[in-house]
Amino acid sequence: AQSVTQLGSHVSVSEGALVLLRCNYSSSVPPYLFWYVQYPNQGLQLLLKYTSAATLVKGINGFEAEFKKSETSFHLTKPSAHMSDAAEYFCAVSLTGNQFYFGTGTSLTVIP
């Protein structure tokens, strides 16, 4: 069975500080992994995806994530937080593209 666990439903960082949002997956084989962002009153937008190519994946808005098979993790990072990064972030997993499983989300607050 596939699933993802997002540790920390709420994360607060100061503007300019490192952003680290955690995601661990459960899958019998290396899956496809995704990070989506949801701004208030907007639809989900893809930040980045891992599709078994490079383990370090760069996405939009300066975000990146590293696939670590030994740790079954796909944590999202950004070196310097910006006020506009405040949003809800979701990690998702899929094996075949037929079904996707999303985490419960992490709400990011950026403190000026």
Add this chain to the structure above:
Amino acid sequence: DTGVSQNPRHKITKRGQNVTFRCDPISEHNRLYWYRQTLGQGPEFLTYFQNEAQLEKSRLLSDRFSAERPKGSFSTLEIQRTEQGDSAMYLCASSPKLAGVLDSYEQYFGPGTRLTVT
């Protein structure tokens, strides 16, 4: 390309009524997904279409829910005999099917239909 659209954006209905939502995917995206999202939760997979064929359906999906994609373009999601527990945001996403290693299952989400059952 205007993205994925969903109608209506909001629907308020009384318990026991039937409701139908529509999703128009990005043109030529042959994959279409429906999700349900409740407050404080991530999207929950409901069903998946490839062209007009419904290939996956969540085991958690009640028989009161039915989805169609008759011509492989737009899709409808119907909920019969609505219950208060059906109140949620219903999301639609589409994805292109690319050949071989290019296929990454990247989904494009619509704005959602918010259902309130009173």
